[in-house]
Amino acid sequence: MIRLVLIGGGHAHVQVLAALARQPFADCEVTLISPFPRQIYSGMLPGWIAGHYSIEQCAIPIVDLARRSGVRFIESACTALDIESKRAHCANGEIVAFDAVSIDSGPIVDLGSVPGILENAIPIRPIEGFVAVWPSMLERARHNNAYTLSIVGDGAAGTELAFAIQERFTIEQLTHARVILIGGSKLALTGLPERLRDAALSLLKQRNIEHLGERPASAFLPGRVRLSDASEIACDASLVVTGAAAPLWPAASGMACDANGFIRVTATLQSISHRFVFAAGDVAAYAEPRPKSGVFAVRAGPLLADNLRAYCTGRTLCRWNSQKNALYLISTGKRHALAAWGPLSIGGDWVWRWKDRIDRRFMQRFT
Numbered sequence: 001m002i003r004l005v006l007i008g009g010g011h012a013h014v015q016v017l018a019a020l021a022r023q024p025f026a027d028c029e030v031t032l033i034s035p036f037p038r039q040i041y042s043g044m045l046p047g048w049i050a051g052h053y054s055i056e057q058c059a060i061p062i063v064d065l066a067r068r069s070g071v072r073f074i075e076s077a078c079t080a081l082d083i084e085s086k087r088a089h090c091a092n093g094e095i096v097a098f099d100a101v102s103i104d105s106g107p108i109v110d111l112g113s114v115p116g117i118l119e120n121a122i123p124i125r126p127i128e129g130f131v132a133v134w135p136s137m138l139e140r141a142r143h144n145n146a147y148t149l150s151i152v153g154d155g156a157a158g159t160e161l162a163f164a165i166q167e168r169f170t171i172e173q174l175t176h177a178r179v180i181l182i183g184g185s186k187l188a189l190t191g192l193p194e195r196l197r198d199a200a201l202s203l204l205k206q207r208n209i210e211h212l213g214e215r216p217a218s219a220f221l222p223g224r225v226r227l228s229d230a231s232e233i234a235c236d237a238s239l240v241v242t243g244a245a246a247p248l249w250p251a252a253s254g255m256a257c258d259a260n261g262f263i264r265v266t267a268t269l270q271s272i273s274h275r276f277v278f279a280a281g282d283v284a285a286y287a288e289p290r291p292k293s294g295v296f297a298v299r300a301g302p303l304l305a306d307n308l309r310a311y312c313t314g315r316t317l318c319r320w321n322s323q324k325n326a327l328y329l330i331s332t333g334k335r336h337a338l339a340a341w342g343p344l345s346i347g348g349d350w351v352w353r354w355k356d357r358i359d360r361r362f363m364q365r366f367t
């Protein structure tokens with residue numbers, strides 16, 4: 001009997017659970033460690049904020065999925081891996097022994113560097129944390145005469161959240177509430193095609209969202225954010241949506257990680273230093289680098305499931321041959337969205353309907 005432990009119920013692991021539900025791995029006892037009984041699908045989170053979906057429509061009930069898959073569920077976070085004695089330590093004190101372990105625990109928001117960030121800002125991750133506080137943020141916006149929300153981080157996620165929050169304010173006729181999007185580069189959405197970035201910038205203006213580019217936040221103070229040019233923005237709340245950082249525990253375990261702490265894996269999704277460790281999603285540094293995005297975490301899922309099955313049953317593992325480009329779909333409010341594929345980009349209401357269909361279809365696989 002092989003003991004396989006899955007750490008995190010991320011985009012790749014939900015597909016491993018679905019594969020186990022279809023056909024269990026022979027002679028294998030599987031345990032899932034996850035701090036939450038459900039996985040909020042980030043692609044639909046802006047739609048929940050805007051009021052298009054209920055939170056249940058955006059949540060994969062991983063505890064039910066685990067039960068259907070015959071997987072033991074531990075509701076806790078992994079805090080450390082003892083790689084030599086093959087044990088996972090959990091925040092609730094449980095210690096779980098394994099023969100093989102797979103990690104899809106996602107990224108964290110880097111809260112270390114900017115003064116005041118821990119005390120005076122709300123990180124977007126863990127997403128459950130944001131989901132818990134958003135209703136009270138909205139309630140304050142409804143009851144204050146003036147309300148300003150600053151979003152620090154103008155990448156795809158921060159920009160999409162700005163559009164979603166502004167849309168919610170508009171739907172609720174909160175004309176006194178405004179959103180300010182703060183970022184380090186001139187245009188928002190770094191890394192995406194310039195035409196899409198131009199289109200996003202013009203839509204931000206149309207929707208009355210102020211974009212302060214080229215001025216990253218340098219400090220979070222009570223009721224205000226200081227920018228790199230020393231100017232200060234008064235705001236009622238600050239949401240931090242800066243890029244994906246690695247949790248500390250994988251590198252602390254002694255596994256080979258890249259300079260940023262992401263787990264280095266081979267094309268078979270095995271740790272380059274410990275072949276009984278697998279990793280996928282944003283926590284992994286792939287042999288052929290891919291952007292940190294849900295799209296690639298989803299793409300890694302089927303191969304991860306096949307390779308875990310092969311490893312546990314002594315068969316040959318396959319190599320990941322993922323395409324380089326991913327389709328990026330960014331909702332921009334008013335049931336309109338922008339799409340980018342490599343250098344190409346397009347926008348329209350039909351793009352939003354396309355995104356809506358893709359997201360709902362993905363969720364149907366697990367609910």
Ligand SMILES: Cc1cc2nc3c(=O)[nH]c(=O)nc-3n(C[C@H](O)[C@H](O)[C@H](O)COP(=O)(O)OP(=O)(O)OC[C@H]3O[C@@H](n4cnc5c(N)ncnc54)[C@H](O)[C@@H]3O)c2cc1C
Nearest residue numbers: 008009010011042077078105106157281282293294295297
């Ligand atoms: C608002 C927003 C919108 C986004 N929209 C898109 C989009 O439209 N398209 C796209 O491609 N990307 C999008 N992204 C990026 C996307 O969310 C990430 O790239 C994606 O979630 C990475 O998937 P993952 O499986 O690696 O990790 P995650 O989806 O973060 O899943 C990790 C899971 O592991 C759990 N976990 C965390 N720590 C531990 C631990 N120590 N022990 C056990 N379990 C743990 C978490 O609770 C979570 O359930 C968006 C991000 C945000 C914030």
